[in-house]
Amino acid sequence: xxxxxxxxxxxxxxxxxxxxxxxxxxxxxxSVSWYQQTPGQGLQFLFEYFSxxxxxxxxxxxxxxxxxxxxxxSEMNVSTLELGDSALYLCASARGPGGETQYFGPGTRxxxx
Amino acid sequence: AQTVTQSQPEMSVQEAETxxxxxxxxxxxxxxxxxxxxxxxxxxxxxxxxxEAYKQQNATENxxxxxxxxxxxxxxxxxSDSQLGDAAMYFCAYRPPGDMRFGAGTRLTVxx
Numbered sequence: 001x002x003x004x005x006x007x008x009x010x011x012x013x014x015x016x017x018x019x020x021x022x023x024x025x026x027x028x029x030x031s032v033s034w035y036q037q038t039p040g041q042g043l044q045f046l047f048e049y050f051s052x053x054x055x056x057x058x059x060x061x062x063x064x065x066x067x068x069x070x071x072x073x074s075e076m077n078v079s080t081l082e083l084g085d086s087a088l089y090l091c092a093s094a095r096g097p098g099g100e101t102q103y104f105g106p107g108t109r110x111x112x113x
Numbered sequence: 114a115q116t117v118t119q120s121q122p123e124m125s126v127q128e129a130e131t132x133x134x135x136x137x138x139x140x141x142x143x144x145x146x147x148x149x150x151x152x153x154x155x156x157x158x159x160x161x162x163x164x165e166a167y168k169q170q171n172a173t174e175n176x177x178x179x180x181x182x183x184x185x186x187x188x189x190x191x192x193s194d195s196q197l198g199d200a201a202m203y204f205c206a207y208r209p210p211g212d213m214r215f216g217a218g219t220r221l222t223v224x225x
Binding site: 033035042043045048056058088090092098099101102103104106107109 | 145146148150155156157158159160163165204208210211212213214215216217218
């Protein structure tokens with residue numbers, strides 16, 4: 001069974017631009033969560049989607065948004081990029097919400113110049 | 114407030130020896146899940162082991178086992194017969210109803 005895939009793997013943007021990251025979950029998984037990983041803040045939860053509905057949202061500004069499609073694929077968007085948005089963005093999928101084990105993708109490394 | 118605490122930023126173990134990584138967490142929930150994930154230099158997060166809080170029996174996965182102390186809110190990971198491929202960052206994670214929270218990680222070095 002194919003794992004979680006994320007595209008693109010690497011991205012370079014400039015301040016003020018916006019970016020969209022994509023995540024395809026493991027087949028049969030309907031829950032997708034997004035995390036931001038930085039050296040200073042560690043791993044921080046962004047949001048979780050299940051059946052196209054946002055279930056939980058972390059403590060991030062409104063510039064960070066996401067959505068989930070009917071095939072469970074998810075996208076994350078960051079508008080008006082700031083230097084501090086440079087990070088590894090990880091997507092994780094699970095069969096469902098709650099305590100289901102999350103399986104992670106390889107991540108998208110975003111560099112904001 | 115920090116929910117998950119990993120007090121050992123770095124640990125080192127000799128190949129074939131045993132090492133224990135510590136993790137404590139803070140919660141008022143009675144039903145939750147705990148995980149250990151491994152992140153090698155490739156940055157791919159890999160599930161090591163999972164524990165349901167309602168289960169008293171400690172989870173084991175081959176060379177990996179946990180010591181889950183619910184009253185003490187402690188969830189340590191024991192790696193037996195350490196191998197060079199075990200070298201990585203190890204993250205303890207706590208999942209209540211809602212989002213998953215990670216500790217700051219412990220960098221494990223395995224010496225040949």
